[in-house]
Amino acid sequence: MPKYAEVLVNVANRRLDQSYYYVVPENMDLKAGMIVIVPLKNRRVQGLVTRISTELSEISEDVEIRPIEAILEGESLIPEELLELAVWLAETTICPVAQALHTVWPFLKGKAEQWYIPQAGMEDEDVKVLELLDPDTFCVLKVLNRARRGGLPEGVLLKRAKVRPGLLEEMLKQGWVKKELRFTKASSLGTKKSLPPTKENKVSSFLWQESPHQLTAGQAKAWQTIWDCYRKRKEETVLLFGVTGSGKTEIYREMVFQVLKDGGDAIVLVPEISLTSQIARVFLEQFGDLVGIIHSGISLGEKLALWEKILAGEKRIVIGARSAVFAPLPNLRLIILDEEHDTAYKQDENPKYHARDVARYRMKQRQGLVLLGSATPSLEAYAAAQRGIITIASLKERYNNMALPTVQIIDMKKELAKGNKSLFSIVLRQKLRERIQRGEQSILFLNRRGYSTFVFCRECGYVARCPNCDIALTYHSQKQKLCCHYCDYSQDVFDRCPDCGSRFIRFFGQGTEKVEEEVAALFPDVEVLRLDTDTTAGSNKHKEIIERFRRGEVPILVGTQMLAKGLDFPNVTLVGVISADQLLYRPDFRARERAFQLLTQVAGRAGRGVKKGEVIIQTYSPGDRAIIRAASQDYPAFFWEEISYRKQLNYPPFAHILRVILFQEKEEKVIRAANDLADCLKRTIEGREEEDYQILGPAPAVITKLKNQYRWQVSVKGKNPDILRQIVHSAVKAFFQGISSSGINLSIEVNPLAN
Ligand code: ADP
Ligand code: ZN
Ligand code: ZN
Numbered sequence: 001m002p003k004y005a006e007v008l009v010n011v012a013n014r015r016l017d018q019s020y021y022y023v024v025p026e027n028m029d030l031k032a033g034m035i036v037i038v039p040l041k042n043r044r045v046q047g048l049v050t051r052i053s054t055e056l057s058e059i060s061e062d063v064e065i066r067p068i069e070a071i072l073e074g075e076s077l078i079p080e081e082l083l084e085l086a087v088w089l090a091e092t093t094i095c096p097v098a099q100a101l102h103t104v105w106p107f108l109k110g111k112a113e114q115w116y117i118p119q120a121g122m123e124d125e126d127v128k129v130l131e132l133l134d135p136d137t138f139c140v141l142k143v144l145n146r147a148r149r150g151g152l153p154e155g156v157l158l159k160r161a162k163v164r165p166g167l168l169e170e171m172l173k174q175g176w177v178k179k180e181l182r183f184t185k186a187s188s189l190g191t192k193k194s195l196p197p198t199k200e201n202k203v204s205s206f207l208w209q210e211s212p213h214q215l216t217a218g219q220a221k222a223w224q225t226i227w228d229c230y231r232k233r234k235e236e237t238v239l240l241f242g243v244t245g246s247g248k249t250e251i252y253r254e255m256v257f258q259v260l261k262d263g264g265d266a267i268v269l270v271p272e273i274s275l276t277s278q279i280a281r282v283f284l285e286q287f288g289d290l291v292g293i294i295h296s297g298i299s300l301g302e303k304l305a306l307w308e309k310i311l312a313g314e315k316r317i318v319i320g321a322r323s324a325v326f327a328p329l330p331n332l333r334l335i336i337l338d339e340e341h342d343t344a345y346k347q348d349e350n351p352k353y354h355a356r357d358v359a360r361y362r363m364k365q366r367q368g369l370v371l372l373g374s375a376t377p378s379l380e381a382y383a384a385a386q387r388g389i390i391t392i393a394s395l396k397e398r399y400n401n402m403a404l405p406t407v408q409i410i411d412m413k414k415e416l417a418k419g420n421k422s423l424f425s426i427v428l429r430q431k432l433r434e435r436i437q438r439g440e441q442s443i444l445f446l447n448r449r450g451y452s453t454f455v456f457c458r459e460c461g462y463v464a465r466c467p468n469c470d471i472a473l474t475y476h477s478q479k480q481k482l483c484c485h486y487c488d489y490s491q492d493v494f495d496r497c498p499d500c501g502s503r504f505i506r507f508f509g510q511g512t513e514k515v516e517e518e519v520a521a522l523f524p525d526v527e528v529l530r531l532d533t534d535t536t537a538g539s540n541k542h543k544e545i546i547e548r549f550r551r552g553e554v555p556i557l558v559g560t561q562m563l564a565k566g567l568d569f570p571n572v573t574l575v576g577v578i579s580a581d582q583l584l585y586r587p588d589f590r591a592r593e594r595a596f597q598l599l600t601q602v603a604g605r606a607g608r609g610v611k612k613g614e615v616i617i618q619t620y621s622p623g624d625r626a627i628i629r630a631a632s633q634d635y636p637a638f639f640w641e642e643i644s645y646r647k648q649l650n651y652p653p654f655a656h657i658l659r660v661i662l663f664q665e666k667e668e669k670v671i672r673a674a675n676d677l678a679d680c681l682k683r684t685i686e687g688r689e690e691e692d693y694q695i696l697g698p699a700p701a702v703i704t705k706l707k708n709q710y711r712w713q714v715s716v717k718g719k720n721p722d723i724l725r726q727i728v729h730s731a732v733k734a735f736f737q738g739i740s741s742s743g744i745n746l747s748i749e750v751n752p753l754a755n
Contacts, residue, residue, distance in 0.1 A: 001054050005030060005068060007038050007047035008097055019097060023067045024052065030068065033076025033083050037069040037181060046072055046181075048108075050087055050097055072182060078105045081365055082328060088361060094725060094748045095350040103351055104326050107304060115182045116168060117151035118144040119175055136163045137171060144177065151180070211253055211286060218395055223251050225393040226371060227258065230334065235364040239340075239385045240373040242395030243633065244604025245402060248373045249282055251395075252336050255371065256283070260290070260316055264333030264368070268319045269355055271342035279338060280319050287317055294320030294327070322347060325355045325362070333368040335359040340372035340381060341597055352749050356381075375604060375635070376597040379646070380653045382639050405575070405603055405613030407631040411622040412579075416458050416504065423518050428576045428616045432519075435574050436526055436555050440611065442574040444558045445602045446515050454585040455482060457497035458504040461620040463585050464491070470649060472585035474702070475507060485587045486715070488699035515578055516558050523556075531559035573611050575602055580619040580627055587702055589651045592626040596638050599630035650694075650717065652751060658724045659715040660732070661701050661747040667710040669743065674698035674712035676740045680731040681716060693718035693727060709745070721750065 003024040022038050024030050034049050076083070082104050090100035101108055120127050122145045130138040140161045144151060158165060171177050215223060222240060229236045242248045256266045270279055273295045283291050292306050292315035309315045310328055318327040322345055325335065337345065337356055345355040359370045372381055372390075385392040398404065410425040420426060435442045453475040456463040464473045466484035473482035475493065483490040496503055519528050531545050549557050552571050583595035603615040619627055629638035647654050660677060664670045678698050685693045694717045701711035718724050728748065735741050 003030075003052055003054055004065070005036070005049050006051040006053075007036060007068070008050050008101070009038065009040060009045050009047040019050065020047075021065055023065050025067050028068065028071065030071065031076060031080075033078050033080060034071055035073035035077060037072050039066050039069065044069065048077060048101075050083065050101075070181075077108060079328060082326070084365070085326075085358070085361060089351050089353055089358070092357070092721075092725075093351040093353050093750055094728070095352065099350045103323070103353075105328075106300060107307070113153040113155070113182060115151045115153050115180045116140075116144060116157055116172075116177045117180055118177055121145065136161075136167055137176060139163065140167065140171060141176060151182075153182070209286060211250070211257060213250055213253075215250060215254060216247070216399065218397060219247055219250055222393040222395050223254055225391065226251070226255060226369075229391050230255070230259065230369045233367045235360070235367055237360060237363075237370040237372065237384075237390040239377055239381050239390055239392045240371060240395070241377055241382070241385075241392055241635075242373065242375060243398060243404065244375045244601065245398040245404075246375075246395035247399040248338065248395065249279060250399075252279070252338065252371070252373065253282060253286060255334060255336070256317055257286070259334045260287075262333070263331060265316045265329035265331045266318075266334040266336065267324055267327055267329065267332065267359075268317065268336045268338065269324055269345070269359070270319065270321060270338050271344040273319070273321045283317060283319060289314075290316040292318045292327070294318060294324040296321065322355045325358045332362065332366055334371065335363060335368070336371045336373065338373050339601075340374045341376055341378040343594075352752075354751075376600045377635070379593055379639065379642060382635075383643060383653050403612050404633050405615050407603055407615040407617060407633070409622045409627060409631050410616055410618045412618050412620050413459055413461055423515060423578055424522070424576075425616070425618055428618065429522060431574055431614065431616060432523070432556070432576070436523065440555075440573045441549070441552060441569065441571045442556050442576065443569075443572055443602075443605055444515060444519065444556065444576045444578060446558065446560060446578045453477075453507050454582075454587075455493060455505060455507055456581070456585070456620060457500065457502050458506050458620065459502035460497060460500040461622075462497050462499040463581075463621070464494070464498075469589070469696075471587050471589060472591070474587050476700075476704070483700065485699055485702045485713070486589075486696050488697060519556060519558065526556060527554045528556045528558055529554045531557060569605065572605055573613050575605055575613065575615045577602060577615070577617045577619075580617050580624075581621060584619075584621060584624055584626060589646075589649070592624075592642060592645075595624075596626040596630050596635075596642075599627065600633055600635070603630065603633065655717050655719055656721040656724055656751055657696075657715050657717050658721075658728050659713055659749050659752045660728065661711055661713045661749075663701075663706070663709040663711045663745050663747070664743055665709055669740070670710045670712050671698070673735075673740045673744045674714055676738055677731065677735045678714050680734040680738075681714065681727065684727050684731040684734070685716075688723075688727070693724070725750070 004021050005024050006019050007022055008019050020038070020040065030036070030049060030052060032049050032052055035046055036049055037044055038047050078101070086100040086104040087097060089104065090097040118141055120141065122142065127138065127141055130141070140157065140163055143157060143161045152160070154168065157168070168177070172179055222242070226238050226240065229238050240248055240251060252268060256268065259266050268279065268283065273280065273293070280293055292310060294303070294306070306315065307328060310318065311330065313330060316329070318324050318329060337359060340356060347353055356372065362368070363370050374381070381390070384390045408427070410427055412425065415425050418426070432442055454463060454472050455475050464482055465471065466473055466487065466489050468489055469484055469486040471484055471486050473484055473491070476483050480493060481490045482493055495505060497505060516528060516530055529545050529549055531542070548554055550569055577599060580595060580599060583598055584591055586594070599617060617627060617631060621627065625641050626638065629635070629641070646652065662670050662674050662677065664673070675698055678695055681695050685695070696715040696717060698712050698714045701713045704711055716724055716727060732746065732748070
């Protein structure tokens with residue numbers, strides 16, 4: 001039976017993604033990951049073999065399939081396991097294989113060059129004569145004969161021999177040398193066909209120290225559950241569900257310690273490495289040089305050096321943000337995702353992967369364990385645990401039985417009735433003053449300035465929602481309308497509340513930057529620190545601010561959601577949430593889940609020291625279930641309410657969503673194209689047996705204009721993600737055959753996390 005190879009041509013160019021099929025000649029020992037020479041139109045080009053199979057599913061029979069000409073690089077350029085991962089990544093996230101490859105293995109670059117190989121040895125009589133008759137030719141042969149790989153690329157040869165370029169052609173004609181196309185790798189990595197287990201890493205080489213802490217009884221029990229799963233050596237996922245301050249880090253540390261003792265390696269993922277240096281610190285303290293850290297500022301060269309150490313078995317633990325999930329640890333058996341619910345685990349650009357999915361795939365390849373940790377798990381993870389698909393281990397108490405903070409919800413409608421129009425409620429002002437007097441610290445939490453504005457009633461809290469999707473409507477200033485970003489429903493803006501008739505209608509979405517000003521006005525003698533993406537372009541500045549605050553030098557820290565990510569400040573006894581509403585009314589079906597998570601996490605920052613903490617949540621919607629449950633820190637109750645809501649409206653995890661964003665400079669063109677794409681989708685779905693696939697939109701994207709391009713979106717919702725992918729694939733293909741597609745850019749995303 002003939003074998004076929006899928007070859008990615010021009011792999012060094014990450015934007016081009018062209019895979020072609022070729023026949024593998026019978027006597028050729030071809031493996032995935034090798035570099036080959038193939039004919040393309042009337043040229044010969046190099047390419048990377050991504051797959052070898054006996055079937056040709058996507059090619060119609062009348063296409064002539066040509067054979068591979070030659071192998072250019074006989075050793076795989078990327079370990080097979082990671083190549084497999086890249087192909088899977090491209091498939092599941094619908095992105096070009098080339099982009100997935102560069103993400104998984106960032107050292108693929110290399111080039112094909114003309115090499116010169118000597119035809120005669122230096123001992124030959126003919127050559128000896130040359131030394132006198134033709135010193136230049138003699139010199140070329142001398143250089144070539146000394147070369148390690150039996151020859152040299154043209155450029156290098158000319159430089160070393162210092163001869164005129166024409167000479168090489170003459171020598172070729174005279175038969176002194178031959179010419180050959182060869183591949184030069186950019187790095188020495190990836191010459192191994194698979195990640196080999198390094199030499200024994202067993203107990204004998206066990207020099208690092210035990211943890212300085214003893215696990216509490218509750219922690220030991222949770223740890224045992226996780227360890228039992230690990231010991232099964234099946235692909236397993238465990239959710240470590242532990243309230244804030246329960247000591248999840250201690251459990252990670254003990255797991256890693258035991259896995260290392262068992263001969264395995266581990267990856268520890270954190271949402272943001274600059275902020276969570278806390279985890280890095282704990283691990284460095286205990287495991288020293290065995291820890292490799294991948295931070296955002298790492299250069300490709302430094303990464304290469306780290307990869308070499310990892311492959312050599314010198315690093316056994318890799319800590320980092322999202323992309324560290326690809327670290328090529330030879331004995332990888334454990335991947336931990338701390339704060340697994342965090343949206344930073346999803347990449348916005350191609351490949352739009354979620355680190356959790358990649359972790360699960362890698363541990364499936366390896367029969368290892370994925371450990372997800374959170375106080376506020378993603379609905380998907382907790383639902384999977386409830387259905388018995390993954391195991392759950394719980395930590396119900398804070399370490400040392402420290403009390404969870406008390407949370408008070410402040411109804412801002414009542415503040416208005418009392419005549420208080422400022423951003424701060426009377427209670428929050430008073431509590432802030434108390435903290436300053438007592439020398440304790442406070443955190444004020446506000447939301448990142450959103451892209452969207454919603455409209456609400458300051459007297460009764462009414463917010464307009466889409467009747468079809470139950471998503472908060474967003475105000476569009478150009479059209480002066482309230483619109484739904486899922487289905488394009490729209491209505492006029494009201495100047496009187498439809499519910500209570502009040503005229504106190506407010507446009508929310510601007511003005512949050514005023515918090516700092518208002519604090520300054522209230523407490524003119526007090527220094528205030530601010531932490532958000534604007535003030536912290538460089539990660540060092542981050543650190544500085546956090547360290548100053550940790551040392552207790554400044555009484556008040558104002559910050560965005562960055563604050564929610566696992567920081568541990570012992571002297572903070574008050575957390576004030578300026579407005580929970582902006583969280584609740586984001587145009588996203590996950591708005592409530594995010595709101596609950598953020599509020600709970602932020603509240604968890606209070607009272608982590610000896611003194612008990614207090615949290616104030618200000619809102620115009622004090623009755624919202626996300627706020628009530630966050631206030632009582634009751635995740636399970638929130639989960640059951642939210643999951644039944646999701647079921648009712650058929651949102652994930654009960655369905656999957658595949659979203660296509662179309663963008664282009666001319667708005668009319670984008671709208672027309674979006675409508676055509678929706679039609680193509682409709683026709684594709686109608687042609688299928690299954691009925692449960694639903695089109696949402698077209699509608700303007702939440703970010704309606706970005707970099708001068710208008711953006712519209714169309715989504716498809718349905719049960720089976722594979723079928724969704726097929727539907728979108730065929731529809732997009734049909735769409736590109738129509739005229740309205742010309743000049744239109746598409747961005748496709750599977751289960752988008754946010755807008
Ligand atoms: P979480 O990540 O669950 O919010 P942490 O891991 O940050 O909690 O733990 C909270 C605090 O309790 C940390 O300061 C940690 O050092 C301490 N702690 C937790 N468990 C132990 C233990 N078994 N022994 C000593 N200190 C502990
Ligand atoms: Zn009202
Ligand atoms: Zn809608």
